[in-house]
Amino acid sequence: xxxxxxxxxxxxxxxxxxxxxxxxxxxxxxxxxxxxxxxxxxxxxxxxxxxxxxxxxxxxxxxxxxxxxxxxxxxxxxxxxxxxxxxxxxxxxxxxxxxxxxxxxxxxxxxxxxxxxxxxxxxxxxxxxxxxxxxxxxxxxxxxxxxxxxxxxxxxxxxxxxxxxxxxxxxxxxxxxxxxxxxxxxxxxxxxxxxxxxxxxxxxxxxxxxxxxxxxxxxxxxxxxxxxxxxxxxxxxxxxxxxxxxxxxxxxxxxxxxxxxxxxxxxxxxxx
Amino acid sequence: xxxxxxxxxxxxxxxxxxxxxxxxxxxxxxxxxxxxxxxxxxxxxxxxxxxxxxxxxxxxxxxxxxxxxxxxxxxxxxxxxxxxxxxxxxxxxxxxxxxxxxxxxxxxxxxxxxxxxxxxxxxxxxxxxxxxxxxxxxxxxxxxxxxxxxxxxxxxxxxxxxxxxxxxxxxxxxxxxxxxxxxxxxxxxxxxxxxxxxxxxxxxxxxxxxxxxxxxxxxxxxxxxxxxxxxxxxxxxxxxxxxxxxxxxxxxxxxxxxxxxxxxxxxxxxxxx
Numbered sequence: 001x002x003x004x005x006x007x008x009x010x011x012x013x014x015x016x017x018x019x020x021x022x023x024x025x026x027x028x029x030x031x032x033x034x035x036x037x038x039x040x041x042x043x044x045x046x047x048x049x050x051x052x053x054x055x056x057x058x059x060x061x062x063x064x065x066x067x068x069x070x071x072x073x074x075x076x077x078x079x080x081x082x083x084x085x086x087x088x089x090x091x092x093x094x095x096x097x098x099x100x101x102x103x104x105x106x107x108x109x110x111x112x113x114x115x116x117x118x119x120x121x122x123x124x125x126x127x128x129x130x131x132x133x134x135x136x137x138x139x140x141x142x143x144x145x146x147x148x149x150x151x152x153x154x155x156x157x158x159x160x161x162x163x164x165x166x167x168x169x170x171x172x173x174x175x176x177x178x179x180x181x182x183x184x185x186x187x188x189x190x191x192x193x194x195x196x197x198x199x200x201x202x203x204x205x206x207x208x209x210x211x212x213x214x215x216x217x218x219x220x221x222x223x224x225x226x227x228x229x230x231x232x233x234x235x236x237x238x239x240x241x242x243x244x245x246x247x248x249x250x251x252x253x254x255x256x257x258x259x260x261x262x263x264x265x266x267x268x269x270x271x272x
Numbered sequence: 273x274x275x276x277x278x279x280x281x282x283x284x285x286x287x288x289x290x291x292x293x294x295x296x297x298x299x300x301x302x303x304x305x306x307x308x309x310x311x312x313x314x315x316x317x318x319x320x321x322x323x324x325x326x327x328x329x330x331x332x333x334x335x336x337x338x339x340x341x342x343x344x345x346x347x348x349x350x351x352x353x354x355x356x357x358x359x360x361x362x363x364x365x366x367x368x369x370x371x372x373x374x375x376x377x378x379x380x381x382x383x384x385x386x387x388x389x390x391x392x393x394x395x396x397x398x399x400x401x402x403x404x405x406x407x408x409x410x411x412x413x414x415x416x417x418x419x420x421x422x423x424x425x426x427x428x429x430x431x432x433x434x435x436x437x438x439x440x441x442x443x444x445x446x447x448x449x450x451x452x453x454x455x456x457x458x459x460x461x462x463x464x465x466x467x468x469x470x471x472x473x474x475x476x477x478x479x480x481x482x483x484x485x486x487x488x489x490x491x492x493x494x495x496x497x498x499x500x501x502x503x504x505x506x507x508x509x510x511x512x513x514x515x516x517x518x519x520x521x522x523x524x525x526x527x528x529x530x531x532x533x534x535x536x537x538x539x540x541x542x543x544x545x
Contacts, residue, residue, distance in 0.1 A: 051360075054303025054328040079360045080303035088404030105328050108364045115363025116403075150327075151368070 007129040010206040013038055014132045014162065016139035018169040018196025020215050022066035023059050023102055024135065030215035030241040031201055032066055035098060035133045038203070044097040048076040051112050052104030052137040055080045059102050072098075079112055093121040098131045101138030106157055107150035109137050119160055126162060136169045139201075143167045145190045147181045154180040156190050163204055165193035172197040172219065185226050192225035200238050214238035273308075273315055273354075273387070279466035279492040280452050281315055284350065284385045287454075293349040297324040300364050301356025301389035304328040308354050316352075327364050342373045351377055353386030353393060358400050358409055361389055371412055378414050388421050391453070395419040397441050399433050406432045408441055415458055418444030423473070425449055433475060434482045443476035451489060463489045 015038060021031045036044060048063040050056060055078045067074040077092055093099070099122065101109075113119045126132050132142060140146025141159045145166040148157045154177045156166075168181035184190040194202060194209075199216035202209050212221050221236040273281060285293055297312040299305060304326040316322040325341060345351060351374065353361075365371045378384055384394060392398035395411045397418040411419070420433040423446040433446055445453050445460070450467035453460060463472045474485045 052328075054305070056303070080301065080305075080357045086401075086404055091404075107367050108327055111363040111367030112360045113363075115359045115366075 006127045008206075010208070012126050012129065012206055014126070014142050014204040015134075015201050016142060016163075016167060016196075016204070017133070017135035017199075017201040018139065018167075018171060018221070019103075019135055019173055019198030020201070021100075021135050022062045024198065025215060026062060026066075028199075028215050029066065031199070031213075033070075034201070034213060034241055035100065035131070036070060036072060038131045038133075039097040041097040044072045045095065046072050046074040046098045046100060047092065047096040048074065048100050048102065049118075049134075049138070050076060050102045050104075051079050051118075052106065052109035053102055054104065054108070056104075063100070063102075079116060079118075089116060089118060090121055093118065093125055094128065094130075096125065096130050098133060099125060101132070101134030101141065103134075103136030103138055105150040106137035106140055106146055106148040106159075109141055110157075110159070123160070123162065132162075135201075139169055139196075140167045143193060145193075147177050147184070147190075149174075149177070156180070156184045164191070164207055166190040167193050167202075168195045170198055171195045171222075182224065182231060185224055186229070186231050188226065192223070194221060194223055194236075196221045212236045212238040213241050215241055273311055273352075274450065274466055277450075277466040277493075278315065280387075280450070280464070283452070283454075283464055283492055284352075284383065285320070287383045288349040290349045293320045294347060295320040295322050295350045295352055296345060296348045297322070297352045297354065298370075298386075298390075299324060299354040299356075300327050300370075301358060301361035302354050303356065303360070305356075312352070312354070320350075327368055327370075341368070341370075342376075345370075345373050346377055346380060346382070348377070348382055350383045350385065353384070353390030355386070355388030355390055357402055358389035358392045358398060358411070359402065362393060362409070362411070374412060375414065384414075385452075391421050391447070392419050394455075395444065397444070399429075399436055399441070401426070401429070401432065406436075408436055415455055416442070418442050418475075419453075420444065420446040420475070421449075423448045424471070430484075434484070437475050437477055438482045440477075443474070445472060445487075446475050446484075447472040460487075463487045464492050465489045466492055468493065468495075 015035055017031060025031070046067055048060070050059040053059050060076050063074070063076055110119070113122070122132065134141065137148065142162045143159045143166050144161045144164060145156055145158050147154050147168045166181070166185065168177055171178045178195055181190065181195060185192055196202065197219040199219040200212065200214045200221045203211040203213065217240060219238060221238055223234045223236060225232050295316050297309065299308045299312070302308045309324050312324060313322055323344070325345065362371070374384065392400065392409065393411045395415045395417055396413045398409045398411050399406055399418065399420045400409045418437065418441050420429065423429055430446070437443065447453055448471050451463060451465045451470040451472045453472060454462040454464060468491050470489055470491070472487045472489060474487060476483055
């Protein structure tokens with residue numbers, strides 16, 4: 001991919017996850033494989049940015065173990081630790097097919113990116129056709145705003161604004177976030193937008209939200225807008241990635257659970 | 273927090289008047305690395321009221337909200353800033369308003385210290401070499417000089433610092449690993465070292481070039497016995513740290529005293545910014 005040539009807006013892609021992927025779903029690769037499927041590159045170059053976590057080894061190891069046996073060239077970029085390579089940032093960032101941003105502190109993420117000039121490089125990469133993906137802080141950062149817990153209690157925070165609207169994440173996993181987001185959308189502090197459960201991702205082509213996908217049966221998403229001081233909420237039904245229909249999987253899942261229960265009882269282990 | 277020596281830590285603790293100093297660790301430049309936080313507590317928890325502030329995992333550090341964080345820091349005797357990436361650290365500090373808090377802490381008389389990024393941050397300008405080419409970085413500007421660390425660790429560091437000062441970076445101080453610059457107000461008071469051969473320099477623009485003046489360094493450890501008549505076997509076995517070649521060269525040439533070229537107190541002190 002040429003690092004300078006821009007592609008048309010409607011072909012630029014951002015995939016924003018409310019939670020999930022290799023850091024949160026070590027045994028479920030559906031969202032990460034979906035991310036890989038978004039690029040036409042035969043052997044995609046994938047860069048992981050663990051900045052929001054402070055470049056924790058846990059995140060970096062999870063990234064490596066997820067992508068090590070997949071057909072891609074993967075590396076991570078630390079803004080805290082020395083790399084062996086001393087390539088300049090623009091060289092690293094502008095040669096990727098996919099840039100995957102991890103979760104953590106959204107406030108720190110944006111501040112540190114700005115300190116290194118990485119915010120502008122990421123916009124350049126997006127314009128040149130690099131798929132931007134991320135979860136949690138790494139998802140909210142692309143929008144006009146999000147809800148962060150970087151300082152403890154949830155509070156609104158402006159993002160890079162590549163995408164219109166705001167995003168809130170972990171709606172099921174961290175229930176204290178959603179009400180703060182709704183209150184901020186209601187009083188106009190944040191523009192309307194999306195609330196995502198863990199395991200749900202939004203695919204944007206250009207500025208248009210094209211697909212809602214999920215790695216888990218039952219995970220949901222909603223679109224919320226403020227109209228004349230009131231909140232208007234629409235439930236979105238995510239397509240479940242992987243084999244089969246959502247309902248079929250749920251049924252199968254229950255059937256398996258039932259089977260296990262029966263087997264346990266037969267072995268005299270009782271209910272769990 | 274050198275692994276094999278507590279001399280610099282003991283020195284900085286001696287700068288506080290407190291019997292049991294309140295010491296807070298800021299590991300921001302390392303991304304709040306767990307192992308670094310553990311190392312801090314191992315070194316300081318026994319003799320101090322030790323705490324740390326995490327900007328990445330606020331629930332695990334001290335203080336749940338911004339206000340508490342400021343008042344916590346302002347109640348310390350010593351604030352210890354860990355090493356890592358100075359650009360990332362300054363960015364995160366500014367986002368949390370810690371830059372202002374630390375300026376207040378300094379004015380209040382709280383001792384500020386740290387290695388590497390924890391040194392660079394206090395200066396007006398600093399040389400940072402992390403990704404790609406080395407670059408000049410604006411620090412908090414408490415000290416109106418530039419700063420360069422790990423002066424001996426990388427062969428190119430000295431030449432780069434000279435080039436930057438030659439190109440207009442303000443005059444400043446270069447320190448080798450294990451060497452600490454002790455400032456009172458904005459004046460360099462003392463240069464101390466945990467290593468017998470540690471060196472530091474004043475680097476300034478002069479005429480067409482750059483002049484580097486070695487500073488008088490006080491070794492904080494027990495001085496090794498006089499080298500004169502000792503048999504070779506003893507000399508080889510005695511020091512805990514193997515002296516580096518340059519120092520050995522100096523000693524053998526009998527030039528050790530020449531390093532006392534400029535007493536720190538005699539240095540010109542620019543007015544505070």
